[in-house]
Amino acid sequence: MTDEVPLATAEPFRVPTAPCRPEDESSFPAWEWMPEDLPLLPIDCSSEDTKEHAYGLLRVIDDDGKAGGEWNPKLDPEILKTGLEYMLRLRIFDERMMKLQRTGKLSFYMRSFGEEAIAIAQTMALEQHDWVFPSYRQPGAQFVRGRDMVSMMNHCIGNEMDNVKGRQMPVHYTWKEGHFISISSPVGTQFNQAVGVAMASAYKGDDQVTITWLGDGTSAQGDYHYGLNFASVYKPPVILCIVNNQFAISTHANLATGGPNFASRGLPYGIPSIRVDGNDFLALYSITKWARDRASAGHGATHLEVYTYRAGAHSSSDDPSRYRPKDDHLHWPGGDPIERLKNHMISIGIWSEEKHGELIEKIDSEVVASYKEATSYGDLANGPYPPASTIFTEVYETVPWHVQEQREELGK
Numbered sequence: 444m445t446d447e448v449p450l451a452t453a454e455p456f457r458v459p460t461a462p463c464r465p466e467d468e469s470s471f472p473a474w475e476w477m478p479e480d481l482p483l484l485p486i487d488c489s490s491e492d493t494k495e496h497a498y499g500l501l502r503v504i505d506d507d508g509k510a511g512g513e514w515n516p517k518l519d520p521e522i523l524k525t526g527l528e529y530m531l532r533l534r535i536f537d538e539r540m541m542k543l544q545r546t547g548k549l550s551f552y553m554r555s556f557g558e559e560a561i562a563i564a565q566t567m568a569l570e571q572h573d574w575v576f577p578s579y580r581q582p583g584a585q586f587v588r589g590r591d592m593v594s595m596m597n598h599c600i601g602n603e604m605d606n607v608k609g610r611q612m613p614v615h616y617t618w619k620e621g622h623f624i625s626i627s628s629p630v631g632t633q634f635n636q637a638v639g640v641a642m643a644s645a646y647k648g649d650d651q652v653t654i655t656w657l658g659d660g661t662s663a664q665g666d667y668h669y670g671l672n673f674a675s676v677y678k679p680p681v682i683l684c685i686v687n688n689q690f691a692i693s694t695h696a697n698l699a700t701g702g703p704n705f706a707s708r709g710l711p712y713g714i715p716s717i718r719v720d721g722n723d724f725l726a727l728y729s730i731t732k733w734a735r736d737r738a739s740a741g742h743g744a745t746h747l748e749v750y751t752y753r754a755g756a757h758s759s760s761d762d763p764s765r766y767r768p769k770d771d772h773l774h775w776p777g778g779d780p781i782e783r784l785k786n787h788m789i790s791i792g793i794w795s796e797e798k799h800g801e802l803i804e805k806i807d808s809e810v811v812a813s814y815k816e817a818t819s820y821g822d823l824a825n826g827p828y829p830p831a832s833t834i835f836t837e838v839y840e841t842v843p844w845h846v847q848e849q850r851e852e853l854g855k
């Protein structure tokens with residue numbers, strides 16, 4: 444007799460690998476989904492009714508820039524122009540902030556490159572009083588809610604005018620006035636907080652809907668499933684979005700689910716679940732408006748997979764050329780969200796390359812003016828810095844003895 448465990452012969456231990464590495468060619472399968480594929484659904488539909496929508500892909504703008512299908516929201520040209528302007532502003536803002544990071548004026552930065560349509564279209568489809576529970580990849584919601592760029596920059600720099608006085612990492616915005624809830628560094632906590640706030644709205648009987656986003660990688664955490672379970676049981680007015688941008692820093696999305704996709708994971712929870720093209724402004728607007736109408740009419744949560752590609756680095760500390768082909772984002776079948784809306788607007792005769800160029804110039808000068816103003820209040824390289832005493836204030840109502848002791852030790 445021996446205690447030796449026999450070696451299994453059937454299935455070896457399976458560790459998924461990324462579809463391609465830096466030395467490979469990009470290998471995205473071509474998209475077969477078309478805007479006409481998926482029928483519009485009644486807002487009181489069941490999760491079963493959304494099966495096709497969970498396994499398919501909801502699109503409105505096709506590869507030629509034409510809008511079609513039953514989900515076409517047929518938006519007013521002014522709304523399209525506003526959406527395009529916000530997306531361009533976010534991209535230019537991000538580029539400027541990266542320059543500040545590279546020149547030592549702020550410590551860290553995260554861009555939304557390639558994902559600009561998501562928070563912008565989705566927040567535009569909501570009401571101003573709805574709750575926004577973002578991750579660090581949805582700062583664009585603040586433009587929609589009217590936040591001033593100087594104030595956003597002050598936060599990222601952590602200077603004397605930072606509304607959270609350096610108590611958050613850069614890009615971990617918080618903005619009470621816009622119902623934009625503080626981003627927390629431990630990823631995923633927002634999902635449960637959002638469901639809880641939506642439960643409170645249902646309890647109070649107010650008409651506030653809550654939206655929240657987390658990434659594909661984060662959806663491998665328990666937080667995601669706890670949120671879904673509570674949303675399934677209590678059916679609160681909440682829109683739960685997984686942004687599947689293919690990567691969690693260097694880890695490919697195929698390590699975050701063993702299923703066919705992310706949207707379909709909501710079906711067994713009994714929550715209507717839909718996969719939407721995350722680079723299609725119109726599809727995002729349409730599905731979010733629909734989910735809001737559902738929530739507001741008392742039909743409960745909607746679960747969305749927002750299918751996109753993180754075109755840039757994870758953050759200013761990351762170099763994606765170490766783990767994927769350098770030009771991978773140029774091969775993403777969903778293209779670029781700004782180009783897609785722009786081409787659509789040109790195709791319906793409300794936009795032109797000339798107007799586009801003029802808009803970029805206008806935004807560029809607004810961003811430069813904002814950056815000059817923000818850095819005049821201090822930056823990381825040159826100061827002035829917020830006083831050290833702010834470490835100790837406005838956190839506790841009653842300062843605990845050990846914090847008080849530390850403050851006295853520091854002499855502040």
Ligand SMILES: Cc1ncc(C[n+]2csc(CCOP(=O)(O)OP(=O)(O)O)c2C)c(N)n1
Pocket residue numbers: 580628629630657658659660661662686688690691692753757
């Ligand atoms: C609980 C927790 N674990 C790990 C980290 C470190 N971390 C920050 S972002 C990130 C990747 C998240 O990827 P994903 O959810 O796909 O979102 P994306 O950045 O792609 O938008 C990790 C591992 C963290 N902040 N919190």
